[in-house]
Amino acid sequence: MGVLNVTPDSFSDGGRYFDQAAAIAHGLELMAGGADIIDVGGESTRPGAARVDPDEEIRRVVPVVRELAAAGAVISIDTMRAATGAAALEAGATILNDVSSGQSEPAMLPLAAQSGADLVLMHWRGYLSDKHAVYTYRDVVGEVRSELRERVTAALDAGVSAQRIILDPGLGFAKHAEHNWQLLAGLDEFVQLPYRLLVAGSRKRFLARLIDPQDPGSVSEADRDAATAAITAVSARAGAWAVRVHEPRASAIAAAVVHAIDLAGRDQVPTTSHHDEGTAR
Numbered sequence: 586m587g588v589l590n591v592t593p594d595s596f597s598d599g600g601r602y603f604d605q606a607a608a609i610a611h612g613l614e615l616m617a618g619g620a621d622i623i624d625v626g627g628e629s630t631r632p633g634a635a636r637v638d639p640d641e642e643i644r645r646v647v648p649v650v651r652e653l654a655a656a657g658a659v660i661s662i663d664t665m666r667a668a669t670g671a672a673a674l675e676a677g678a679t680i681l682n683d684v685s686s687g688q689s690e691p692a693m694l695p696l697a698a699q700s701g702a703d704l705v706l707m708h709w710r711g712y713l714s715d716k717h718a719v720y721t722y723r724d725v726v727g728e729v730r731s732e733l734r735e736r737v738t739a740a741l742d743a744g745v746s747a748q749r750i751i752l753d754p755g756l757g758f759a760k761h762a763e764h765n766w767q768l769l770a771g772l773d774e775f776v777q778l779p780y781r782l783l784v785a786g787s788r789k790r791f792l793a794r795l796i797d798p799q800d801p802g803s804v805s806e807a808d809r810d811a812a813t814a815a816i817t818a819v820s821a822r823a824g825a826w827a828v829r830v831h832e833p834r835a836s837a838i839a840a841a842v843v844h845a846i847d848l849a850g851r852d853q854v855p856t857t858s859h860h861d862e863g864t865a866r
């Protein structure tokens with residue numbers, strides 16, 4: 586899943602694709618880089634970001650969704666608002682990616698049910714205004730899992746079918762670096778649940794902190810992408826359904842490597858292997 590933020594202020598690529606033509610061009614670039622899904626967002630979820638006006642959010646995303654869907658892309662819409670979700674579905678999106686898992690606007694769940702769209706339920710503990718309360722965990726994997734189960738119950742109660750549900754542990758949302766690492770160490774616990782798993786750590790601050798603890802702000806995008814590809818490999822190995830990334834090529838390659846290893850472990854040959862007679866490769 587390639588990230589396309591049509592915002593002036595997103596976490597890592599804010600401002601770059603705010604112009605609609607640039608956003609559409611970048612969406613096509615993400616597809617060429619190996620993304621199977623484009624996640625279009627018109628509101629930054631960065632801690633401390635101001636909420637965008639609902640009409641403005643729709644104005645930002647709808648033309649981009651329409652154009653990329655017409656070009657054959659599978660589109661997910663990254664929004665906490667049901668009206669934006671509905672407008673994006675109308676324009677050709679097929680996945681609702683709600684980082685608040687229906688807690689910001691409960692109308693998101695019936696929208697998912699009635700439209701039959703896929704629905705990403707991310708672990709979320711509010712708008713990060715009261716950091717001390719929301720960052721506290723005794724057992725982060727267990728608590729995130731059980732809080733996600735509550736959101737699954739709410740979605741099922743609203744009529745969403747189980748096959749449409751995708752879970753996401755919400756790396757970086759109300760979590761310190763150690764919580765993100767523990768969640769990544771515990772991906773198996775999420776893969777065991779009967780839903781698809783999405784992992785979204787791309788370029789997040791905890792990766793920059795690992796690379797340069799003294800000056801995380803100075804860590805280059807290329808270095809953050811290298812760390813992201815490692816997360817992709819770990820997620821693929823654990824059996825995740827998708828990763829949400831800004832730079833899909835390195836992640837597509839990492840996933841292909843893991844796939845080849847998985848096949849070898851099952852005594853199968855990767856389909857990309859060459860067996861040229863007489864050539865030792």
Ligand code: PMM
Pocket residue numbers: 588590595596597598629630631663682683684705707753755756783785786787788829
């Ligand atoms: N993170 C961001 C935005 N949308 N959606 C899902 N499902 N999971 C995430 O972790 C997530 C998300 C913030 O990152 P960005 O500003 O780099 O897009």
